[in-house]
Amino acid sequence: MRARRAVRLLRLGRLPYAESLAAQERCAGRQRAAGPGAAGWLLLSEPAGPVYTRGLRGGPDPAGEARRLRALGAEYWRAARGGLLTFHGPGQLLAYPVLDLRRLGLSLRAYVGALEAAALGLCRRLGLPAARALPPPYTGVWLGGRKLCALGVHCGRHITSHGLALNCCTDLTWFDHIVPCGLEGKGVTSLSEELQRHVTVDEITEPFLDAFEEVFHCTLISHEESIG
Amino acid sequence: ILARKFTDKHEWISVENGIGTVGISNFAQEALGDVVYCSLPEIGTKLNKQDEFGALESVKAASELYSPLTGEVTEINTALADNPGLVNKSCYEDGWLIKMTVDNPSELNELMNEDAYEKYIKSIED
Numbered sequence: 001m002r003a004r005r006a007v008r009l010l011r012l013g014r015l016p017y018a019e020s021l022a023a024q025e026r027c028a029g030r031q032r033a034a035g036p037g038a039a040g041w042l043l044l045s046e047p048a049g050p051v052y053t054r055g056l057r058g059g060p061d062p063a064g065e066a067r068r069l070r071a072l073g074a075e076y077w078r079a080a081r082g083g084l085l086t087f088h089g090p091g092q093l094l095a096y097p098v099l100d101l102r103r104l105g106l107s108l109r110a111y112v113g114a115l116e117a118a119a120l121g122l123c124r125r126l127g128l129p130a131a132r133a134l135p136p137p138y139t140g141v142w143l144g145g146r147k148l149c150a151l152g153v154h155c156g157r158h159i160t161s162h163g164l165a166l167n168c169c170t171d172l173t174w175f176d177h178i179v180p181c182g183l184e185g186k187g188v189t190s191l192s193e194e195l196q197r198h199v200t201v202d203e204i205t206e207p208f209l210d211a212f213e214e215v216f217h218c219t220l221i222s223h224e225e226s227i228g
Numbered sequence: 229i230l231a232r233k234f235t236d237k238h239e240w241i242s243v244e245n246g247i248g249t250v251g252i253s254n255f256a257q258e259a260l261g262d263v264v265y266c267s268l269p270e271i272g273t274k275l276n277k278q279d280e281f282g283a284l285e286s287v288k289a290a291s292e293l294y295s296p297l298t299g300e301v302t303e304i305n306t307a308l309a310d311n312p313g314l315v316n317k318s319c320y321e322d323g324w325l326i327k328m329t330v331d332n333p334s335e336l337n338e339l340m341n342e343d344a345y346e347k348y349i350k351s352i353e354d
Contacts, residue, residue, distance in 0.1 A: 055285075056283055057267075057285060080290060081289075083288045107259035108291055109260060109261040109289075111289075112261075112288055112289050152288050152289075154291075154292075157292070157294075
């Protein structure tokens with residue numbers, strides 16, 4: 001029997017996007033300084049307000065895009081992650097694994113696959129066996145032509161940050177103002193849409209954590225101490 | 229040309245006439261997957277050994293790049309703007325990332341030669 005790696009779980013609840021970024025930075029710093037055996041952290045949060053974020057690549061007119069999206073009443077952030085433009089907001093689960101890939105023996109590509117597998121594991125547990133991960137450039141979790149879960153990660157010194165955004169009861173109309181992830185003609189969806197009932201972030205958290213532990217062969221240990 | 233040397237973060241550098249050409253190893257390009265975007269520094273950027281100098285995106289994953297040595301960026305591979313896949317297809321030749329001066333040649337002694345790097349990869353994979 002192989003011992004499971006311990007990953008520290010930080011449930012941040014509903015908080016502004018900027019604070020979830022700050023929390024992940026702090027965890028990444030702690031992980032860089034951590035002794036052997038520490039595999040990393042998993043941060044869970046739900047954005048308190050509407051936010052558009054753009055990844056590493058930037059767009060053709062960043063200033064114009066920022067102006068346009070802020071005028072809608074949302075925040076706009078650049079994030080040092082892969083992936084293009086997406087939306088985060090209330091009703092969405094943000095999962096940020098801050099994991100040491102060298103300690104876990106995972107390549108970056110395998111890690112992205114594992115994140116998708118965790119989201120798929122959640123879908124199976126909720127009775128959505130048709131959910132699929134698609135190959136690049138459609139990385140993410142889909143039901144039909146509709147994206148349920150977006151992915152965008154960063155890796156520095158083997159330590160990951162950013163992660164996935166899974167729509168539970170997100171107001172999907174916010175996505176109407178962008179081409180999500182730069183993929184023309186593709187839709188977005190949420191667990192509430194697919195299951196035809198109101199599904200909250202709280203409801204799906206435990207099954208998600210279960211799927212995460214299964215995929216990453218780890219044990220999640222709740223971290224109560226405030227890292228503010 | 230001085231033989232290629234490697235860092236523990238899977239960058240390589242080979243020095244000719246005082247200018248080092250930097251790229252990522254085959255192990256690294258395989259681990260990343262298909263590179264879709266290269267974020268590289270401006271010419272003239274001064275880098276200390278191990279400074280982050282850019283990132284490679286391989287669809288949804290942005291991976292930082294670290295300078296093998298201390299020096300100044302003299303050239304960047306502009307072919308990568310339209311053809312980032314060169315990093316995968318030809319990581320040791322056409323997929324080079326930057327060229328830089330070598331301000332402290334003794335730093336080269338701290339890097340791994342090809343044999344040592346191969347051993348290092350094997351130790352990671354186990």
